[in-house]
Amino acid sequence: MTNLRERENDDWVACISRIRDAQDQAAFAELFNHFAPRVKSFLMRSGADATMAEECTQEVMATLWQKAHLFDPTRASAATWIFTIARNRKIDAIRKHKRPEPEDLPWGPEAEPDQADALVLQQESEQLGQALAALPDKQRTLIEKAYFGDLSHSEIAEQTGLPLGTIKSRIRLALDRLRHAMK
Amino acid sequence: MTDQIKHHLTDALLMAYSAGNLPEAFSLTVAAHISMCDDCRARLGAFDTVGGALMEGCEATQLSAGSLEATLQRIKSGDAGIEPARRARSGGILPGPVQDYVGGDLDAVKWKPVGMGVKQAILPTSRDATVRLLYIPAGAAVPDHGHQGTELTLVLKGAFRDEMDHFGPGDIEIANEDLDHTPVADIGEDCICLAATDAPLKFRGLIPRIAQPFLRI
Known part of the structure; x- marks a missing residue:
C-alpha cells in the first residue's frame, strides 16, 4: 500500500511536469480523475452547494494547468498544492474576500528543483497522510x-x-x- | 529579522489560516507575520500538507457529466479562477501583504490622530473583523484597554512593552478578552504595529462613537 501510494505521489508530480512541458492532456485527465472529485467534496463540505462546487472545481483544475510552471515539488506534494488552490477558491467564492498572501521567499522556483529535496518532501507528505489516517x-x-x-x-x-x-x-x-x- | 522573533503564531491560528477560515483582517496579520518569520512559514507548510492529506482522504463526489471536457474548454479560453500572485520581498518597512492594502509603503499611510500622539489607519477588509496600523511615539502609551474578542498585535518597527512581555519587530501578541493591557512604546524609536481584532459587529455604528471603547477595539 505504502509503495503504491508513494508511486502515485511521484506519478502526480510527473503528470504536472508533463502538463508544464508538453501541455499533455492525458496527464491532465489522470490528475483530474483523481483530484477533481475530492476538490468538489472539500468545497461542498466547506459550505458550497453542488453547482458552485462543480464550477469552482473546474476553475481549480484549470488553474492547475495554467500555473503548472509554478509548482515546486521541493515545497509541496501535488495534493498539498491543489489543496492550496482549492482553499483560495473557497475563500474567494464562499467567504467572498481575498486572501492576503505572505511575501515569497527570496529564492524562487526559477532554480531547477533539487531531486533529492523533492523526494524527501514527497515522502514526508506521504508519511503525514498515513499518520493522519492512523489517528x-x-x-x-x-x-x-x-x-x-x-x-x-x-x-x-x-x-x-x-x-x-x-x-x-x-x-x-x-x-x-x-x-x-x-x- | 527572523532570529530575533520570540513571539510566534499559535497552531490554532496557523491551522485556521491554512484552512482558509480566518476573517480577512486576521489573515492579513498572519500573512504579515509569516513574511517576517521563516519559522512560522515552515509551520504553515506543515499545516498546508495536513490540508492536502485531508482533501485527498475525502470520499470522491460525483462530477457533472462532461466535467473534464468543460474544464479543458475553460483552459482553452483562459477562464480559470483568479489565483493570488506570489509576491517578491518588498524591501520596505511594511511587509508586502500590508503594502497591498495601504497602496504603498509607510509614506503612503493615511494616519488619523487618536489622541496623545498615537495615530491609526484602518485598512479596508471584510467586516467580520478589523485591522489597523498603529503609530505609537517613542515612550508613549496606548491607554489601558480591554478586548471584546481576540486581538493580534504584530510589531513592524520599534518595540513595546506591556503587562505580558516585551515585543520587538516581527513579534506577535495574541490577546483575548481576559487581558487588559497598557502597551508602552520603547524609548528611542517610534513603534509601528499592525493590530487586528474580531470585536463583534454590534459594537460598531449602533453606539455613538464617543461611547465606544478606545480605538473602537
Missing part, C-alpha cells in the same frame, strides 16, 4: 471539521456536544501525534 476517529474528525467545516472551535463544540476545552486538547493531542509520527 483515532475522534481526533481525526475534529481536525477535519476545523479544516473543512468552516467552523470555529465553539461551533464545533455545539455540533459535537463536546466542551471547548476538550476540543482544543484533542486537536492539540492530534497535532502532537502527527508531529511524533513525523520524527
Whole structure:
C-alpha cells in the first residue's frame, strides 16, 4: 500500500511536469480523475452547494494547468498544492474576500528543483497522510471539521456536544501525534 | 529579522489560516507575520500538507457529466479562477501583504490622530473583523484597554512593552478578552504595529462613537 501510494505521489508530480512541458492532456485527465472529485467534496463540505462546487472545481483544475510552471515539488506534494488552490477558491467564492498572501521567499522556483529535496518532501507528505489516517476517529474528525467545516472551535463544540476545552486538547493531542509520527 | 522573533503564531491560528477560515483582517496579520518569520512559514507548510492529506482522504463526489471536457474548454479560453500572485520581498518597512492594502509603503499611510500622539489607519477588509496600523511615539502609551474578542498585535518597527512581555519587530501578541493591557512604546524609536481584532459587529455604528471603547477595539 505504502509503495503504491508513494508511486502515485511521484506519478502526480510527473503528470504536472508533463502538463508544464508538453501541455499533455492525458496527464491532465489522470490528475483530474483523481483530484477533481475530492476538490468538489472539500468545497461542498466547506459550505458550497453542488453547482458552485462543480464550477469552482473546474476553475481549480484549470488553474492547475495554467500555473503548472509554478509548482515546486521541493515545497509541496501535488495534493498539498491543489489543496492550496482549492482553499483560495473557497475563500474567494464562499467567504467572498481575498486572501492576503505572505511575501515569497527570496529564492524562487526559477532554480531547477533539487531531486533529492523533492523526494524527501514527497515522502514526508506521504508519511503525514498515513499518520493522519492512523489517528483515532475522534481526533481525526475534529481536525477535519476545523479544516473543512468552516467552523470555529465553539461551533464545533455545539455540533459535537463536546466542551471547548476538550476540543482544543484533542486537536492539540492530534497535532502532537502527527508531529511524533513525523520524527 | 527572523532570529530575533520570540513571539510566534499559535497552531490554532496557523491551522485556521491554512484552512482558509480566518476573517480577512486576521489573515492579513498572519500573512504579515509569516513574511517576517521563516519559522512560522515552515509551520504553515506543515499545516498546508495536513490540508492536502485531508482533501485527498475525502470520499470522491460525483462530477457533472462532461466535467473534464468543460474544464479543458475553460483552459482553452483562459477562464480559470483568479489565483493570488506570489509576491517578491518588498524591501520596505511594511511587509508586502500590508503594502497591498495601504497602496504603498509607510509614506503612503493615511494616519488619523487618536489622541496623545498615537495615530491609526484602518485598512479596508471584510467586516467580520478589523485591522489597523498603529503609530505609537517613542515612550508613549496606548491607554489601558480591554478586548471584546481576540486581538493580534504584530510589531513592524520599534518595540513595546506591556503587562505580558516585551515585543520587538516581527513579534506577535495574541490577546483575548481576559487581558487588559497598557502597551508602552520603547524609548528611542517610534513603534509601528499592525493590530487586528474580531470585536463583534454590534459594537460598531449602533453606539455613538464617543461611547465606544478606545480605538473602537
